[in-house]
Amino acid sequence: MVRENIIQLPEDVVNKIAAGEVIVRPMNAVKELIENSLDAGATEITVSVKNGGLDLIQIQDNGHGIELGDLPIACQRFTTSKLKTIEDLKQMHTFGFRGEALASISCVANVTIVTKTADDKCAYRAKFYEGKMIDKPVPSAGLSGTTITVENLFFNCTSRRSSFRYPKEEAQKIADILVKYAIQYPSVSFAFRRLDGGRNTNDFRSPGKGDQHETIRSLLGTKTSSGFLNFEFTDNRLKFSSNGCMAAPVAAFSSTSLKANQDKHKNFFFFINGRNVEFPRLKQTLEMVLASNDLHSSFTIVSLQIDPARVDVNVHPTKSIVHFLEEEAIMERIEQEFLKLLSGVRTCGAVDIDS
Ligand code: ADP
Ligand code: MG
16 A cells, blocks of 8 residues: 555544444434433433434423523534543543534534523524534524434435435334333433324323333333332442342243243343443343243343442443443342342242232
8 A cells, every 4th residue: 555644634524533433323313412411400301303313303301401602612522511620530420421422413414402591581593513503593482491403414424324224223223212211210201203294103202200110111011011020239349239120020931921032132221320331241141040940021121320430431432331340240249139039930930029
């Protein structure tokens, strides 16, 4: 290859490369935006999508809003209201901290923000492109909170945009992530609407009344109607606590279990300090524990609370993977807890199941 001189890449190229890592598909944009709404203390979040999110993603929340003076830099890279010093990174209690999501989204889509704080007399609307605000914010009608509209996602990355050949699958991925957050945050009402024309029977709204079982039932339906096994424990030595529940397991040979078997890969939800992340090894462990007891369960949620200083969330641009100290020992401890939970099912055929 011919040797070329080293050059500094122009800012727009750097931003676009970074954007492609944070926003891989429509679902990543939705996850970032709902996490922003949760960080803003929202109790109602409505997500509307068109064409699997490629034509339109709109997130409306009733959170604390963005101050008018902050709007001009809201979509710039590395601008955040959540982190001030590197020390803060050790004790993050918010989802966001890098100030990269809005910047990334605005590099690959047209973004409009309408926002109103409790002190504002009216809402303000501003449009953004490539991190910059286009024109001054204009007064607009709107309730307290923030509505972010993302249009024409990946319009300037044609090969990425055309790689999404099945918009229905993208819409389903968005619905799946919303279901996870709705179950982890039962006090927040999440709604999902597909605006593709016609009535969409798969649209939903979670009750948002703070009852996790009711939320699971309302979103996952009859599969989980037979009750739940709950668990909650603290391990002082490993400095973590965990809670969650499992849909009442059924015998591995029953007809319900066949359905449960098909769903099992989909319905394992894992959260660490409130953040949904992948943890395939724990999922496998759980499946092995169930299989060794000749049982199947259609749904499990495991939520882990660990001192934020022991968790590294800054491992992957999409924050879908985290590392934490003593991962192996913590996994084993959770496995023991599952074994204990299931021993009741094995010995009596039933345990004290909460309905
Ligand atoms: P981060 O969440 O890492 O701070 P983002 O790019 O996601 O970065 O958001 C930038 C800033 O915009 C946030 O720090 C927050 O102050 C503000 N913001 C974004 N979305 C909302 C929202 N829905 N409600 C209130 N403020 C928001
Ligand atoms: Mg954010």
